[in-house]
Amino acid sequence: MTITPGFTGSPLDRIETARHDEEELTALIDDPRALRLILTDYVPTATDGVLGWAPLGDIARNELLLLGLIDGIPRFVHLDPKAAAARRTPELFALLGELPYSEAATYAAARSLLDWHSRHRFCANCGTMTNVFRAGWARLCPNCKTEHFPRTDPVVIMLAEHGEGADKKVLIGRQPGFPQGRFSALAGFVELGESFAEAVARELHEEAGVVATDVRYIASQPWPFPSQLMIACVAKVADDALTIDTAELEEAKWVTRADVAAAMAGDPSAPFLPPPHYAIAHTLFKAWLAENEDPPGTGRIYITPRRPVRSHSRRGARSSLR
Template sequence: MSYPTISFSGGSIDRADYIRTDPAKLEELKDWRARLVKLDGLDPVLTPQNELEWGSLADCPPGADLVFLGLRDGRACFAAVPEAGDAGALQMGSRARAAMGILGHDDLGIYGMARSLVDWHARHRFCAQCGAPTQLAKGGWQRDCGACKAQHFPRVDPVTIMLVEHGGNLLLGRQPRFPAGFYSALAGFVEPGETIEGAVAREVLEEAGVTVRDVSYVASQPWPFPSQLMVGCHAFANETELTVDRTELEDARWFSRAEVVDALTGAQGAAFTPPPPQAIAHQLLKWWLQR
């Protein structure tokens, strides 16, 4: 069985952790050879060839902090922290959404890493412990508070996203904000003190009123809007009767294998519109059909 190629994963940058803790080396790398990935706020800037546009450190906005992304072809790569971060968690701008459909796999991985990092810095300029200003440290992979000495690290928020199966059918749902006819896998944040398996079982029970068993991991995806790690899972339902939580979902229903095939192939009259290929939910559906 082939496993899916996941958007926003990978990237050809060597993160070079050993350099992050060497301030002298970091400064030495900020020379004419260093590259700056260009961002317009948090959106990617693209070349006419629909690739990420790179510049030199001379293109960095005055006074902006620089985040060290790593090394690529022996050259240091940086991103500049914008004045403002993402005001709408779990959302993405129209330009970022459009870029997802045209950027190559490598560029998407680089953009995702850069976006998550600079967004975190823009939204964490003050210490959560004492409220004093914080300063960028370790090349941008940490922020330090000079007042209380607290150390802060970039956020990664785990989210389970799961295909629930019963008798060869799949349970999919739709939120009110989804386009008409759009259905996807159920999903939810992992809560403190909870395992991935526990989060899958709790979310499915809360949203659809179904108990599950035999939870298994399939694949994961970094989702930089702003900082999720989507943990793709599969589970079997113990029953088919649904009790939909209308505060979470507009609808949920079971779909047959044939209906999933029609949806993914874009067949006329398909029962639902699937998530786009860049989303792990789409790749999970493809994986399920190959089982």
């Protein structure tokens, strides 16, 4: 079974070569078909599920960040040098609920890139104001020549699983800021010197007191708030006794396959409200149901890129539920 996570499947061809070739970049900017993503305070416009684009106009060239090509047309986003860091708003999340994942994925790349620039104007090495570099995919310090690249923070998000066969159940939790009734998978940032499987085991033990004995990878998803890579897993645990870290979780509980199926179907009698469809936790619940519905070995999710990935960017390599 194939299930596509939210914020994936963008049609962008990232044309990484243009980030290193000023002539190619200039030709893309001068292309009369070139478009910029319409954003107001980081919120896009959309009509019938399609993102809004506009001509480049008279925007300064050093304020145009190259996203790539869509349908052969150069696509950019405008960097306001004075813009504050991005915020989450109810308006934005309402819009994301209506966007196809492919459109949301394009927006996610633009949002995270803009937000990174707004938060990283100064060189971490010497403190000097840096300049936009490599078509917007880096910043260069004019003083010490250090190159800075957008970062992605890895976050594991997981369902602890206990029991066998029809008795299987998974652990869900909620934080105080969640809408009433909403529960999700547990999650946390991967720490330095740690594999994602080790992070899964550590987070489950820290937050819920359970001991993971086996971890299996399910899927991944960019999460542009501001720039995480969500790594979804299921972890078998030794027993179902819980010791909840109340600094992290307001509540945690075990739910059965029937409970999860009811929640995902929108049954008003379900014991919890699931995460929104574009969140990786929603994908994780769907995957877990699929693994338990299909014959052994056939329920695993497989995710394939929409197009070959040609870009190679260097990156600088507290917890919340998603």
